[in-house]
Amino acid sequence: MKDNPLIQLLLVFVPLSFLSVGGGQSVIADMHRQSVTVYGWMNDAQFLNLFALSRMAPGPGSLLAALIGWQVQGWAGAATAAAGIFVPSSLLVYGLAKLWARYRGARWQMAVEIGLAPVAAGMILATSCVLLRSTEGGWLAWAVALLSTALLLFTRLSPFVLLGGGALAFLLWF
Amino acid sequence: MEPDAAKPEPHLGLWQIFSTFTKISLTSFGGGLSGWMMREFVQNKRWLTEKEFLTGLALAQAFPGVNVVNLSIWVGYRLRGGAGALAGAFGMVVPAMVVAVCLVAVFDQLARFPLTHVILAGVAAAAIGLSLQMGIRAARRAVGSLVSAAVMTATFLAIFVFGFPLLPVVAVMAPISVAAAAYRLKNAG
Numbered sequence: 001m002k003d004n005p006l007i008q009l010l011l012v013f014v015p016l017s018f019l020s021v022g023g024g025q026s027v028i029a030d031m032h033r034q035s036v037t038v039y040g041w042m043n044d045a046q047f048l049n050l051f052a053l054s055r056m057a058p059g060p061g062s063l064l065a066a067l068i069g070w071q072v073q074g075w076a077g078a079a080t081a082a083a084g085i086f087v088p089s090s091l092l093v094y095g096l097a098k099l100w101a102r103y104r105g106a107r108w109q110m111a112v113e114i115g116l117a118p119v120a121a122g123m124i125l126a127t128s129c130v131l132l133r134s135t136e137g138g139w140l141a142w143a144v145a146l147l148s149t150a151l152l153l154f155t156r157l158s159p160f161v162l163l164g165g166g167a168l169a170f171l172l173w174f
Numbered sequence: 175m176e177p178d179a180a181k182p183e184p185h186l187g188l189w190q191i192f193s194t195f196t197k198i199s200l201t202s203f204g205g206g207l208s209g210w211m212m213r214e215f216v217q218n219k220r221w222l223t224e225k226e227f228l229t230g231l232a233l234a235q236a237f238p239g240v241n242v243v244n245l246s247i248w249v250g251y252r253l254r255g256g257a258g259a260l261a262g263a264f265g266m267v268v269p270a271m272v273v274a275v276c277l278v279a280v281f282d283q284l285a286r287f288p289l290t291h292v293i294l295a296g297v298a299a300a301a302i303g304l305s306l307q308m309g310i311r312a313a314r315r316a317v318g319s320l321v322s323a324a325v326m327t328a329t330f331l332a333i334f335v336f337g338f339p340l341l342p343v344v345a346v347m348a349p350i351s352v353a354a355a356a357y358r359l360k361n362a363g
Contacts, residue, residue: 018238050278056294057277059199059270060207062240066271067278075275082271086263089239090247094259096233097251111359113225115325115352116232117316119344122329123235124208125309129334131302141299148303149310152213159213159304160201166300167293174292 005073006080008039013065013084018092031068041072062086137170144169186221186253188261194219195246195265200273202301207242209304211249212311221253228312236344243267319358325351 002008012034016027028051035041042050050071054064062085069081103109135141148162198210208231215222227249234244243263250262277284284290317323325347332343 053278054274057270057274058202059274060240060242060267062243063267063271063274067274070275070278078271078275082267086240086243086267089237090243090263093234093237093239093244093247094251094256096237097248097259101251107359108356111356112352113229114318114322114359115355116348117225117228117312118322118326119329119347119351120228120232120235121309121312121316122326122347123232123333123344124305124312125326126330126333128302128306128309129330131305135295135299135302137295137299141295141302144296144299145302145306148300149306150303152303152307153310159210162300162303163201163297166298167296170292170296170299171289 009069009081010084013081014088017085017088035068140173188257191253191258192261192265195262196269199266199270209308212308224315321354
Protein backbone atom coordinates (compact mmCIF):
# COMPACT_ATOMS: atom_id res chain seq x y z
CA MET A 1 0.00 0.00 0.00
CA LYS A 2 2.87 2.30 0.82
CA ASP A 3 3.97 1.99 -2.79
CA ASN A 4 0.77 3.52 -4.08
CA PRO A 5 1.62 7.10 -5.11
CA LEU A 6 -1.82 8.39 -4.13
CA ILE A 7 -1.39 7.04 -0.60
CA GLN A 8 2.07 8.57 -0.47
CA LEU A 9 0.61 11.94 -1.44
CA LEU A 10 -1.88 11.71 1.41
CA LEU A 11 0.88 10.71 3.83
CA VAL A 12 2.78 13.85 2.86
CA PHE A 13 -0.02 16.40 2.72
CA VAL A 14 -2.46 15.46 5.46
CA PRO A 15 0.02 16.20 8.28
CA LEU A 16 1.06 19.40 6.52
CA SER A 17 -2.56 20.51 6.49
CA PHE A 18 -2.48 20.78 10.28
CA LEU A 19 1.00 22.26 10.34
CA SER A 20 0.44 25.08 7.87
CA VAL A 21 -0.08 27.75 10.45
CA GLY A 22 -0.08 31.35 9.40
CA GLY A 23 -0.43 30.78 5.69
CA GLY A 24 0.90 28.16 3.36
CA GLN A 25 4.43 29.56 3.35
CA SER A 26 5.51 27.75 6.47
CA VAL A 27 5.20 24.24 5.03
CA ILE A 28 6.75 24.77 1.61
CA ALA A 29 10.20 23.84 2.87
CA ASP A 30 8.84 20.51 4.03
CA MET A 31 6.98 19.92 0.75
CA HIS A 32 10.32 20.38 -0.95
CA ARG A 33 12.13 17.98 1.36
CA GLN A 34 9.55 15.22 0.91
CA SER A 35 9.04 15.64 -2.86
CA VAL A 36 12.73 15.77 -3.72
CA THR A 37 14.63 13.92 -1.01
CA VAL A 38 12.20 11.50 0.63
CA TYR A 39 10.06 10.33 -2.30
CA GLY A 40 12.18 11.46 -5.25
CA TRP A 41 9.16 12.62 -7.26
CA MET A 42 11.17 15.39 -8.91
CA ASN A 43 14.48 17.24 -8.82
CA ASP A 44 15.21 20.69 -7.39
CA ALA A 45 14.72 22.55 -10.66
CA GLN A 46 11.36 20.93 -11.28
CA PHE A 47 10.23 21.83 -7.78
CA LEU A 48 11.25 25.46 -8.21
CA ASN A 49 9.37 25.65 -11.51
CA LEU A 50 6.22 24.37 -9.88
CA PHE A 51 6.71 26.81 -7.01
CA ALA A 52 7.02 29.80 -9.37
CA LEU A 53 3.96 28.70 -11.31
CA SER A 54 1.92 28.33 -8.15
CA ARG A 55 2.73 31.97 -7.36
CA MET A 56 1.71 33.10 -10.84
CA ALA A 57 -1.51 31.11 -11.00
CA PRO A 58 -4.69 32.53 -9.51
CA GLY A 59 -6.16 31.04 -6.37
CA PRO A 60 -4.58 29.94 -3.10
CA GLY A 61 -0.79 29.68 -3.20
CA SER A 62 -0.98 26.27 -1.54
CA LEU A 63 -2.21 24.84 -4.83
CA LEU A 64 1.47 24.02 -5.10
CA ALA A 65 0.40 20.78 -3.45
CA ALA A 66 -1.94 20.05 -6.37
CA LEU A 67 0.84 20.76 -8.85
CA ILE A 68 3.13 18.31 -7.06
CA GLY A 69 0.31 15.78 -7.13
CA TRP A 70 -0.16 16.36 -10.84
CA GLN A 71 3.52 15.74 -11.45
CA VAL A 72 3.28 12.47 -9.54
CA GLN A 73 0.06 10.99 -10.89
CA GLY A 74 -1.80 13.32 -13.26
CA TRP A 75 -5.27 14.58 -12.39
CA ALA A 76 -5.88 11.87 -9.79
CA GLY A 77 -2.69 12.94 -8.05
CA ALA A 78 -3.65 16.62 -8.19
CA ALA A 79 -7.07 15.95 -6.68
CA THR A 80 -5.62 13.68 -3.99
CA ALA A 81 -2.93 16.15 -2.97
CA ALA A 82 -5.40 19.04 -2.89
CA ALA A 83 -7.81 17.04 -0.74
CA GLY A 84 -4.94 16.09 1.56
CA ILE A 85 -3.79 19.64 2.16
CA PHE A 86 -7.21 21.32 2.30
CA VAL A 87 -9.75 18.94 3.84
CA PRO A 88 -8.36 18.20 7.33
CA SER A 89 -7.86 21.84 8.37
CA SER A 90 -11.16 22.76 6.74
CA LEU A 91 -13.03 20.39 9.02
CA LEU A 92 -11.51 22.15 12.04
CA VAL A 93 -12.62 25.57 10.86
CA TYR A 94 -16.04 24.22 10.02
CA GLY A 95 -16.40 23.09 13.62
CA LEU A 96 -15.36 26.54 14.80
CA ALA A 97 -17.89 28.29 12.54
CA LYS A 98 -20.65 26.03 13.87
CA LEU A 99 -19.68 26.77 17.45
CA TRP A 100 -19.66 30.47 16.67
CA ALA A 101 -23.17 30.41 15.24
CA ARG A 102 -24.48 28.54 18.25
CA TYR A 103 -23.31 31.13 20.76
CA ARG A 104 -24.12 34.17 18.65
CA GLY A 105 -24.55 37.32 20.68
CA ALA A 106 -22.81 36.03 23.83
CA ARG A 107 -20.71 38.63 25.56
CA TRP A 108 -17.47 36.68 25.20
CA GLN A 109 -18.11 36.50 21.51
CA MET A 110 -18.57 40.27 21.26
CA ALA A 111 -15.33 40.75 23.16
CA VAL A 112 -13.54 38.38 20.80
CA GLU A 113 -14.92 40.21 17.76
CA ILE A 114 -13.99 43.64 19.04
CA GLY A 115 -10.63 42.45 20.31
CA LEU A 116 -9.61 40.64 17.13
CA ALA A 117 -10.37 43.56 14.82
CA PRO A 118 -7.22 45.60 15.56
CA VAL A 119 -5.08 42.45 15.43
CA ALA A 120 -6.51 41.65 11.99
CA ALA A 121 -5.97 45.23 10.85
CA GLY A 122 -2.33 45.14 11.93
CA MET A 123 -1.81 41.82 10.13
CA ILE A 124 -3.33 43.07 6.89
CA LEU A 125 -1.31 46.27 6.91
CA ALA A 126 1.87 44.31 7.61
CA THR A 127 1.11 41.86 4.79
CA SER A 128 0.58 44.73 2.36
CA CYS A 129 3.87 46.31 3.35
CA VAL A 130 5.71 43.00 3.03
CA LEU A 131 4.30 42.59 -0.48
CA LEU A 132 5.22 46.15 -1.34
CA ARG A 133 8.75 45.63 -0.09
CA SER A 134 9.23 42.47 -2.16
CA THR A 135 7.75 43.84 -5.36
CA GLU A 136 9.67 43.84 -8.62
CA GLY A 137 9.63 46.98 -10.73
CA GLY A 138 10.92 49.64 -8.33
CA TRP A 139 9.16 52.98 -8.11
CA LEU A 140 6.72 52.10 -10.86
CA ALA A 141 5.40 49.20 -8.80
CA TRP A 142 5.01 51.48 -5.78
CA ALA A 143 3.20 54.09 -7.86
CA VAL A 144 0.83 51.52 -9.36
CA ALA A 145 0.16 49.96 -5.94
CA LEU A 146 -0.54 53.28 -4.21
CA LEU A 147 -2.69 54.58 -7.06
CA SER A 148 -4.72 51.40 -7.06
CA THR A 149 -5.14 51.69 -3.27
CA ALA A 150 -6.48 55.22 -3.62
CA LEU A 151 -8.84 54.30 -6.45
CA LEU A 152 -10.22 51.38 -4.47
CA LEU A 153 -10.74 53.52 -1.40
CA PHE A 154 -12.45 56.42 -3.12
CA THR A 155 -14.17 54.98 -6.19
CA ARG A 156 -16.20 51.91 -7.04
CA LEU A 157 -14.01 51.09 -10.01
CA SER A 158 -13.85 47.39 -10.80
CA PRO A 159 -10.61 45.75 -9.65
CA PHE A 160 -10.36 44.19 -13.13
CA VAL A 161 -9.78 47.64 -14.59
CA LEU A 162 -7.05 48.27 -12.04
CA LEU A 163 -5.24 45.01 -12.76
CA GLY A 164 -5.41 45.70 -16.49
CA GLY A 165 -4.15 49.21 -15.85
CA GLY A 166 -1.25 47.86 -13.82
CA ALA A 167 -0.27 45.50 -16.63
CA LEU A 168 -0.57 48.31 -19.17
CA ALA A 169 1.56 50.70 -17.11
CA PHE A 170 4.34 48.10 -16.93
CA LEU A 171 4.06 47.29 -20.62
CA LEU A 172 4.35 50.94 -21.63
CA TRP A 173 7.33 51.50 -19.38
CA PHE A 174 9.47 48.50 -20.29
CA MET B 175 -24.32 48.01 18.45
CA GLU B 176 -25.91 47.15 15.14
CA PRO B 177 -28.44 44.35 15.05
CA ASP B 178 -26.98 41.01 14.22
CA ALA B 179 -26.67 40.95 10.48
CA ALA B 180 -25.12 37.51 10.51
CA LYS B 181 -28.25 35.52 9.75
CA PRO B 182 -27.63 33.32 6.76
CA GLU B 183 -29.33 34.79 3.74
CA PRO B 184 -32.10 32.36 2.88
CA HIS B 185 -32.29 33.47 -0.73
CA LEU B 186 -28.70 32.83 -1.63
CA GLY B 187 -28.39 29.84 -3.91
CA LEU B 188 -25.49 27.45 -3.59
CA TRP B 189 -24.60 28.09 -7.20
CA GLN B 190 -24.48 31.82 -6.49
CA ILE B 191 -22.10 31.22 -3.58
CA PHE B 192 -19.93 28.83 -5.58
CA SER B 193 -19.68 31.13 -8.59
CA THR B 194 -18.87 34.19 -6.49
CA PHE B 195 -16.00 32.36 -4.80
CA THR B 196 -14.84 31.04 -8.16
CA LYS B 197 -14.81 34.52 -9.62
CA ILE B 198 -12.74 35.82 -6.71
CA SER B 199 -10.36 32.89 -6.85
CA LEU B 200 -9.73 33.08 -10.58
CA THR B 201 -9.24 36.84 -10.69
CA SER B 202 -6.82 37.01 -7.78
CA PHE B 203 -3.36 37.37 -9.19
CA GLY B 204 -0.43 38.18 -6.97
CA GLY B 205 -2.06 37.23 -3.71
CA GLY B 206 -4.32 39.47 -1.67
CA LEU B 207 -7.19 37.03 -1.92
CA SER B 208 -8.76 38.16 1.32
CA GLY B 209 -8.82 41.72 -0.03
CA TRP B 210 -10.87 40.57 -2.99
CA MET B 211 -13.17 38.63 -0.71
CA MET B 212 -13.80 41.60 1.52
CA ARG B 213 -14.52 43.86 -1.43
CA GLU B 214 -16.96 41.40 -2.94
CA PHE B 215 -18.79 40.14 0.14
CA VAL B 216 -18.79 43.23 2.34
CA GLN B 217 -18.63 46.23 0.05
CA ASN B 218 -20.30 45.10 -3.17
CA LYS B 219 -22.79 42.39 -2.26
CA ARG B 220 -23.25 43.30 1.41
CA TRP B 221 -23.78 39.69 2.38
CA LEU B 222 -21.66 40.16 5.52
CA THR B 223 -20.79 43.05 7.80
CA GLU B 224 -17.21 44.24 7.95
CA LYS B 225 -16.96 43.14 11.56
CA GLU B 226 -18.10 39.61 10.77
CA PHE B 227 -15.62 39.42 7.95
CA LEU B 228 -12.70 40.66 10.04
CA THR B 229 -13.49 38.25 12.85
CA GLY B 230 -13.46 35.41 10.34
CA LEU B 231 -10.21 36.66 8.91
CA ALA B 232 -8.44 36.74 12.26
CA LEU B 233 -9.73 33.30 13.22
CA ALA B 234 -8.85 31.89 9.81
CA GLN B 235 -5.30 33.14 10.26
CA ALA B 236 -4.97 31.81 13.77
CA PHE B 237 -6.23 28.33 12.87
CA PRO B 238 -4.09 25.74 11.14
CA GLY B 239 -4.69 25.37 7.45
CA VAL B 240 -4.59 27.56 4.40
CA ASN B 241 -5.90 30.97 5.37
CA VAL B 242 -8.05 31.76 2.36
CA VAL B 243 -9.62 28.31 2.37
CA ASN B 244 -10.37 28.67 6.07
CA LEU B 245 -11.89 32.06 5.36
CA SER B 246 -13.96 30.64 2.50
CA ILE B 247 -15.39 28.03 4.84
CA TRP B 248 -16.13 30.65 7.44
CA VAL B 249 -17.85 33.01 5.01
CA GLY B 250 -19.66 30.17 3.21
CA TYR B 251 -20.96 28.89 6.53
CA ARG B 252 -22.25 32.33 7.51
CA LEU B 253 -24.01 32.61 4.17
CA ARG B 254 -25.68 29.23 4.05
CA GLY B 255 -24.60 26.76 6.71
CA GLY B 256 -22.69 23.59 5.93
CA ALA B 257 -23.68 23.47 2.28
CA GLY B 258 -22.56 27.08 1.89
CA ALA B 259 -19.19 26.26 3.45
CA LEU B 260 -18.74 23.41 0.99
CA ALA B 261 -19.77 25.57 -1.96
CA GLY B 262 -17.39 28.33 -0.85
CA ALA B 263 -14.38 26.06 -0.39
CA PHE B 264 -14.99 24.22 -3.67
CA GLY B 265 -15.44 27.48 -5.55
CA MET B 266 -12.20 28.77 -4.09
CA VAL B 267 -10.08 25.66 -4.74
CA VAL B 268 -11.31 23.50 -7.61
CA PRO B 269 -11.47 25.87 -10.61
CA ALA B 270 -8.18 27.50 -9.61
CA MET B 271 -6.60 24.08 -9.37
CA VAL B 272 -7.66 23.25 -12.92
CA VAL B 273 -6.25 26.54 -14.16
CA ALA B 274 -2.96 26.04 -12.29
CA VAL B 275 -2.47 22.56 -13.73
CA CYS B 276 -3.23 23.83 -17.24
CA LEU B 277 -0.76 26.65 -16.65
CA VAL B 278 1.95 24.12 -15.82
CA ALA B 279 1.06 22.22 -18.96
CA VAL B 280 1.60 25.28 -21.18
CA PHE B 281 4.43 26.67 -19.07
CA ASP B 282 7.13 26.23 -21.69
CA GLN B 283 5.17 28.18 -24.26
CA LEU B 284 4.39 31.06 -21.89
CA ALA B 285 7.78 31.46 -20.28
CA ARG B 286 9.55 32.06 -23.58
CA PHE B 287 7.99 35.52 -23.87
CA PRO B 288 9.59 38.14 -21.64
CA LEU B 289 6.38 40.14 -21.90
CA THR B 290 4.65 37.50 -19.77
CA HIS B 291 6.82 38.45 -16.82
CA VAL B 292 6.33 42.19 -17.32
CA ILE B 293 2.55 41.83 -17.45
CA LEU B 294 2.49 39.64 -14.35
CA ALA B 295 4.63 42.13 -12.41
CA GLY B 296 2.25 44.95 -13.33
CA VAL B 297 -0.80 42.95 -12.31
CA ALA B 298 0.86 42.01 -9.04
CA ALA B 299 1.67 45.63 -8.22
CA ALA B 300 -1.93 46.71 -8.78
CA ALA B 301 -3.10 43.77 -6.68
CA ILE B 302 -1.13 45.05 -3.67
CA GLY B 303 -3.51 48.02 -3.68
CA LEU B 304 -6.34 45.67 -2.78
CA SER B 305 -4.56 44.42 0.27
CA LEU B 306 -3.60 47.91 1.34
CA GLN B 307 -7.06 49.47 0.95
CA MET B 308 -8.45 46.61 2.99
CA GLY B 309 -5.90 47.25 5.73
CA ILE B 310 -6.79 50.93 5.79
CA ARG B 311 -10.52 50.22 6.01
CA ALA B 312 -9.95 47.65 8.72
CA ALA B 313 -7.75 50.07 10.66
CA ARG B 314 -10.29 52.90 10.46
CA ARG B 315 -12.94 50.60 11.81
CA ALA B 316 -10.91 48.75 14.42
CA VAL B 317 -9.28 51.65 16.19
CA GLY B 318 -11.86 52.81 18.69
CA SER B 319 -9.68 53.23 21.73
CA LEU B 320 -6.12 53.77 22.81
CA VAL B 321 -5.71 50.06 23.55
CA SER B 322 -6.89 48.93 20.14
CA ALA B 323 -4.65 51.48 18.41
CA ALA B 324 -1.70 50.19 20.44
CA VAL B 325 -2.58 46.57 19.63
CA MET B 326 -2.80 47.32 15.93
CA THR B 327 0.51 49.18 15.88
CA ALA B 328 2.28 46.49 17.88
CA THR B 329 0.94 43.75 15.59
CA PHE B 330 2.04 45.66 12.53
CA LEU B 331 5.53 46.34 13.86
CA ALA B 332 6.03 42.79 15.10
CA ILE B 333 5.25 41.31 11.69
CA PHE B 334 6.56 43.90 9.28
CA VAL B 335 9.53 45.47 11.05
CA PHE B 336 10.69 42.64 13.29
CA GLY B 337 9.62 39.82 10.99
CA PHE B 338 8.14 37.61 13.73
CA PRO B 339 6.14 34.60 12.56
CA LEU B 340 2.40 35.12 12.54
CA LEU B 341 1.41 32.50 15.09
CA PRO B 342 3.28 33.79 18.16
CA VAL B 343 2.26 37.34 17.30
CA VAL B 344 -1.42 36.42 17.22
CA ALA B 345 -1.01 34.20 20.28
CA VAL B 346 0.25 37.19 22.27
CA MET B 347 -1.77 40.08 20.85
CA ALA B 348 -5.18 38.43 20.53
CA PRO B 349 -5.65 37.50 24.22
CA ILE B 350 -4.49 40.96 25.36
CA SER B 351 -6.84 42.68 22.96
CA VAL B 352 -9.81 40.42 23.70
CA ALA B 353 -9.31 40.79 27.45
CA ALA B 354 -9.24 44.57 27.09
CA ALA B 355 -12.43 44.47 25.02
CA ALA B 356 -14.13 42.23 27.59
CA TYR B 357 -13.14 44.63 30.34
CA ARG B 358 -14.56 47.59 28.42
CA LEU B 359 -17.80 45.73 27.67
CA LYS B 360 -18.18 44.77 31.31
CA ASN B 361 -17.70 48.34 32.46
CA ALA B 362 -20.13 49.59 29.86
CA GLY B 363 -22.64 47.20 31.42
